[in-house]
Amino acid sequence: MKVIFLQNIASLGQKGDIKDVSDGYATNFLLPQNKAVLATEHNIAQLKAQQKKQATKIKEKLDTHQKIAATLNKQTINFFGKVSDKDTLFKGIGVKDIIEAVHKNFNLETQEKWFRDSAVIKKLGRHEVFLILPDNKRISFYINIKAEEN
Template sequence: MKVILLEDVKALGKKGDLVEVNNGYARNFILPKKLGVEATGKNINDLKLQKAHQDKVAAEQLAAAKALAEDLAEKSVEVKMKVGEGGKTFGAISTKEIAAAAKEQLDMELDKKKISVDEPIKSLGVHNVKIKLHPKVTATLKVKVSEM
């Protein structure tokens, strides 16, 4: 029997896959637990329409992420840091502080978990920070660290 999976089933397939299973396995396990539906003509057409819609939404999200990456490349944020004698800094700039500065100065919501800093920012000056906007798109934001 052919079945369209509604959820991931271990050792069988992922959500949306069309798989061939034994009649008893389908009737006694997959269908009663609503892990899948029988692959009728209507259900197969619905699956095709769902996949087309998901592809369209994914393409729109990718385009939006690319546009945002280009926008972020031109912008920068300024973060102030406490400095002691001889230009020695106290602590480091965190991703939380960078996200807060971006919200305040650029009016952009950036997730602190998506911001990656190669090495801790412990010095004054301009630093480049990578922001993962999409699995295929990474933007660079300039962070100017100045004295308080």
């Protein structure tokens, strides 16, 4: 009997695989426990449509990540803040501030988990920030912190 696996089954197949299994195994185990469905034309068409949709989603995410990499790589974002006598900011620049600035300056959506160094930066000057995208592409850009002029 031909079935489409709805879950990964050890030593048989992965989710989405179409395989021939014995009739008894399918009717007594796989089908009642919703681990597989019969491989009818309708179910196969649904599976192919779902796989195509998933492939499109993955391609869109990769395109977005490439756009982020191309836009942000080696760019500089300026921050201004009130400074103490020791040339440090009263309020440090954190990951959320950087995400907000990236969105404001480049209209790009980034996620907090992509930033590997989540330390708050309080010193004036130019600092390198590293971003690691889900496809393991590493991007570096800079933030330049300056004293706010009165």
